[in-house]
Amino acid sequence: MPVQNFLSLGGVVMIPLIALSILALMLILERLIFWGRITGRQTRIAQEAIALYARNPAQAFQLLKRNQKLPIARVFLSALQLEQANPDDFRLALETAAQAELPTLKRFNTIFETVISVAPLLGLLGTILGLMEAFAALRVGDIGGTETLDVTAGISRALISTASGLVVAISTLFFANLFRGLYLRQRALILEYGGHLELLHRRYHRAGGAPYAAP
Numbered sequence: 001m002p003v004q005n006f007l008s009l010g011g012v013v014m015i016p017l018i019a020l021s022i023l024a025l026m027l028i029l030e031r032l033i034f035w036g037r038i039t040g041r042q043t044r045i046a047q048e049a050i051a052l053y054a055r056n057p058a059q060a061f062q063l064l065k066r067n068q069k070l071p072i073a074r075v076f077l078s079a080l081q082l083e084q085a086n087p088d089d090f091r092l093a094l095e096t097a098a099q100a101e102l103p104t105l106k107r108f109n110t111i112f113e114t115v116i117s118v119a120p121l122l123g124l125l126g127t128i129l130g131l132m133e134a135f136a137a138l139r140v141g142d143i144g145g146t147e148t149l150d151v152t153a154g155i156s157r158a159l160i161s162t163a164s165g166l167v168v169a170i171s172t173l174f175f176a177n178l179f180r181g182l183y184l185r186q187r188a189l190i191l192e193y194g195g196h197l198e199l200l201h202r203r204y205h206r207a208g209g210a211p212y213a214a215p
Contacts, residue, residue, distance in 0.1 A: 013125050013161050017119060017165055020119055021119075021171075028172070028175045031179050035179065039186075042070050047193075050200070053200055054200055057204075064077050071190070072193065075094060076094075079094045079097065085201075087202045094198060101190070109180070116176065123161045123165020126161025131155060131158050
């Protein structure tokens, strides 16, 4: 079906629906690229950094420095850059940096929620407007006539907007839930390995002073 016919059948609400679908598609592609770049790498870098920190804090710092595009590397670096930090300061630096990285991990979640909520409502609005237009063409006493056929066709046209709104909302909901699951997993990863790093730092501190990892 040509785009022009599709727009005319769905009514005026198809314009904001198409705009929402384009917006959602662009943001979904951005998130797919983002998660594809960091998923898996963060776990590997975190494991290597913890293992190196137990043996050589300076090497761990350099590893994180080379991978500072990763959120977990930036969190660890913010704490390791503290000179002679006590355990409380070290933990506070980790927690503060982790909180600062969370918005990056759940970016666009509010927009996805808005699209999921608004798209079905726009589809319903299009159906109501289509039904109003269809029944306005119906003449009393003309049941079975041409106007009745126009009403039936009008109802079919009106339902296109509802179907379009549901398609946009369901598709966005699928990816929004996928990204939310990835966010929760990475958040748990940062907390887990941040805890490991804090424990190692406490051991260094009890042994006679926490190491200053930055060269």
